[in-house]
Amino acid sequence: xxxxxxxxxxxxxxxxxxxxxxxxxxxxxxxxxxxxxxxxxxxxxxxxxxxxxxxxxxxxxxxxxxxxxxxxxxxxxxxxxxxxxxxxxxxxxxxxxxxxxxxxxxxxxxxxxxxxxxxxxxxxxxxxxxxxxxxxxxxxxxxxxxxxxxxxxxxxxxxxxxxxxxxxxxxxxxxxxxxxxxxxxxxxxxxxxxxxxxxxxxxxxxxxxxxxxxxxxxxxxxxxxxxxxxxxxxxxxxxxxxxxxxxxxxxxxxxxxxxxxxxxxxxxxxxxxxxxxxxxxxxxxxxxxxxxxxxxxxxxxxxxxxxxxxxxxxxxxxxxxxxxxxx
Amino acid sequence: xxxxxxxxxxxxxxxxxxxxxxxxxxxxxxxxxxxxxxxxxxxxxxxxxxxxxxxxxxxxxxxxxxxxxxxxxxxxxxxxxxxxxxxxxxxxxxxxxxxxxxxxxxxxxxxxxxxxxxxxxxxxxxxxxxxxxxxxxxxxxxxxxxxxxxxxxxxxxxxxxxxxxxxxxxxxxxxxxxxxxxxxxxxxxxxxxxxxxxxxxxxxxxxxxxxxxxxxxxxxxxxxxxxxxxxxxxxxxxxxxxxxxxxxxxxxxxxxxxxxxxxxxxxxxxxxxxxxxxxxxxxxxxxxxxxxxxxxxxxxxxxxxxxxxxxxxxxxxxxxxxxx
Numbered sequence: 001x002x003x004x005x006x007x008x009x010x011x012x013x014x015x016x017x018x019x020x021x022x023x024x025x026x027x028x029x030x031x032x033x034x035x036x037x038x039x040x041x042x043x044x045x046x047x048x049x050x051x052x053x054x055x056x057x058x059x060x061x062x063x064x065x066x067x068x069x070x071x072x073x074x075x076x077x078x079x080x081x082x083x084x085x086x087x088x089x090x091x092x093x094x095x096x097x098x099x100x101x102x103x104x105x106x107x108x109x110x111x112x113x114x115x116x117x118x119x120x121x122x123x124x125x126x127x128x129x130x131x132x133x134x135x136x137x138x139x140x141x142x143x144x145x146x147x148x149x150x151x152x153x154x155x156x157x158x159x160x161x162x163x164x165x166x167x168x169x170x171x172x173x174x175x176x177x178x179x180x181x182x183x184x185x186x187x188x189x190x191x192x193x194x195x196x197x198x199x200x201x202x203x204x205x206x207x208x209x210x211x212x213x214x215x216x217x218x219x220x221x222x223x224x225x226x227x228x229x230x231x232x233x234x235x236x237x238x239x240x241x242x243x244x245x246x247x248x249x250x251x252x253x254x255x256x257x258x259x260x261x262x263x264x265x266x267x268x269x270x271x272x273x274x275x276x277x278x279x280x281x282x283x284x285x286x287x288x289x290x291x292x293x294x295x296x297x298x299x300x301x302x303x304x305x306x307x308x309x310x311x312x313x314x315x316x317x318x319x320x321x322x323x324x325x326x327x
Numbered sequence: 328x329x330x331x332x333x334x335x336x337x338x339x340x341x342x343x344x345x346x347x348x349x350x351x352x353x354x355x356x357x358x359x360x361x362x363x364x365x366x367x368x369x370x371x372x373x374x375x376x377x378x379x380x381x382x383x384x385x386x387x388x389x390x391x392x393x394x395x396x397x398x399x400x401x402x403x404x405x406x407x408x409x410x411x412x413x414x415x416x417x418x419x420x421x422x423x424x425x426x427x428x429x430x431x432x433x434x435x436x437x438x439x440x441x442x443x444x445x446x447x448x449x450x451x452x453x454x455x456x457x458x459x460x461x462x463x464x465x466x467x468x469x470x471x472x473x474x475x476x477x478x479x480x481x482x483x484x485x486x487x488x489x490x491x492x493x494x495x496x497x498x499x500x501x502x503x504x505x506x507x508x509x510x511x512x513x514x515x516x517x518x519x520x521x522x523x524x525x526x527x528x529x530x531x532x533x534x535x536x537x538x539x540x541x542x543x544x545x546x547x548x549x550x551x552x553x554x555x556x557x558x559x560x561x562x563x564x565x566x567x568x569x570x571x572x573x574x575x576x577x578x579x580x581x582x583x584x585x586x587x588x589x590x591x592x593x594x595x596x597x598x599x600x601x602x603x604x605x606x607x608x609x610x611x612x613x614x615x616x617x618x619x620x621x622x623x624x625x626x627x628x629x630x631x632x633x634x635x636x637x638x639x640x641x642x643x644x645x646x647x648x649x650x651x
Contacts, residue, residue: 042512042513042514042515043483043512155601155602156373157601158601185372185373185539185602186372186539186541186580186583186584187372187579187580187583187598188372188601189583189585190583190585190593190595191597191598193585194595212512212513213585214513214587215542215584215585215586215587216585217587218585218586218587218588218589218591219585219586219589219592219593220585238589239589239590242587242588242589242590252514253513253514254587256513256514256516256517257513257517257542257587258517258520258542258543258545258546258547259542259587260541260542260545260569260584260586261586263566264546266521266524267517267520267521267546268517269514269515269516269517269518269521270514270517271518273482273484273485273515274482274512
């Protein structure tokens with residue numbers, strides 16, 4: 001498989017009056033052609049900032065990209081001019097935002113909103129663009145007759161379908177989906193996820209799926225990266241991550257969700273809180289909440305360890321400890 | 328109080344709203360009993376009327392019809408003064424810990440407000456107030472140093488602890504928990520759920536636990552009530568519901584939960600379309616339009632709730648004949 005997107009050592013900070021928010025700190029991530037990569041983490045871990053960074057949409061000020069590279073098919077997106085980025089955005093890399101209620105224009109009908117995306121990248125007449133927009137609506141399961149309707153006439157699930165239609169209108173290589181189903185009910189979530197999976201296959205896209213729902217990850221992703229305090233702490237293929245997760249944070253995350261097939265008296269939460277991103281701990285970002293943390297964890301920042309088979313973990317414990325390769 | 332008497336009896340509770348386009352049936356004919364120390368989970372998709380039901384029980388919203396008996400007293404027939412007295416024992420925890428706490432009140436002021444309103448404590452007795460506030464903060468796991476903090480200084484998990492502390496301050500018997508963990512991250516969610524379980528045991532609380540998260544509700548509840556467009560479609564023990572769901576809607580709902588295990592591939596029961604409008608709903612089964620088993624009889628008359636097994640109520644004319 002080929003790497004289609006390679007994020008290397010990305011650093012994004014927000015400089016505010018109350019101090020510097022260290023949102024993304026030396027983050028490495030690679031997306032392979034045709035795969036779905038899940039990015040899992042909690043509020044404030046830097047998931048959305050990373051997505052915005054890739055799209056070149058970090059608000060500046062206060063956001064500042066302090067360093068790193070984002071290589072898309074051999075070009076560093078961070079070196080691109082605004083005009084060049086506009087050709088990438090939507091055409092090559094498209095994004096679905098979390099809240100379908102606020103990402104559509106309330107005073108333009110949905111057909112035009114899709115056509116606008118098409119016309120900004122392809123030389124098509126308005127009529128031809130509208131025609132293509134109607135096709136896109138059909139693709140996402142909305143009858144083409146509804147193209148003249150406005151967002152308020154659609155339900156949440158339908159609006160998210162419209163957002164997906166806009167994202168896919170120009171047949172992008174990469175789709176970044178930022179919590180695409182968080183605002184939806186489970187039955188609708190299942191419909192939307194199934195649709196995304198089918199469309200990803202038809203269009204041969206690669207997908208970066210950002211979510212905090214481990215169930216969604218297990219059911220849709222090929223590979224998973226866990227993000228904490230603005231850096232990846234563990235990444236592996238989905239089976240390894242669920243069967244043989246090594247980082248104490250990943251363990252804590254998986255332990256803290258109630259499971260349907262097991263009965264437990266008490267849940268096992270991760271003690272403490274996410275560290276304040278203006279004052280990240282010096283050593284391991286997770287040390288204040290980790291049961292295994294020692295002096296070294298508090299002072300020295302751990303590097304990513306490659307355990308083979310694509311399994312990487314950022315924790316000192318596995319420097320010495322032998323890890324059985326996962327079947 | 329009689330031990331065998333339910334603490335809360337809800338009988339044919341209805342809440343309708345008049346809208347320009349017709350009558351909105353938010354809660355339609357809900358009936359259940361809830362015993363002391365137990366937790367009833369209420370699940371359903373957004374717009375199915377779960378929150379309205381919780382509010383109607385506390386009369387935060389006036390019910391259109393029906394009765395709510397709390398400890399034998401008819402809540403719906405109370406006048407203002409009696410209601411204020413009753414509210415001492417019936418409290419609510421809201422969904423959004425950002426919107427449900429006054430940003431201009433400190434932690435201790437928020438927690439103490441119910442005690443002052445109910446005249447349980449002299450509002451000029453500053454040492455007494457602080458002592459009591461610290462006691463409750465300790466109970467809900469808030470550090471004493473936060474006593475004079477304002478909500479904006481705290482994160483979602485801590486704010487929800489304030490919300491819980493405020494609900495516990497009057498030592499109530501019954502709490503409506505309206506999606507108390509939906510706005511929180513998973514690791515914090517587990518902390519709050521454990522806390523709620525601990526105080527339930529300590530204080531013998533009874534919960535009505537409203538949520539859309541089915542794995543949380545299974546973990547937390549003794550019994551579960553499934554709602555669809557304002558109506559009860561199924562009610563039974565929590566384990567029973569997951570082991571043997573009988574209503575086609577419950578079956579579809581359960582099958583749609585993404586399982587956090589990549590080895591288990593979900594066998595989803597696809598549902599057609601989305602929730603229809605609760606304004607002027609059809610006469611028959613409200614789920615019929617999306618139901619894979621629907622027949623003509625489903626749309627002809629209202630579907631009664633039947634007890635198919637002891638304690639297992641289902642509102643479906645075909646329930647029992649359908650595959651489980």
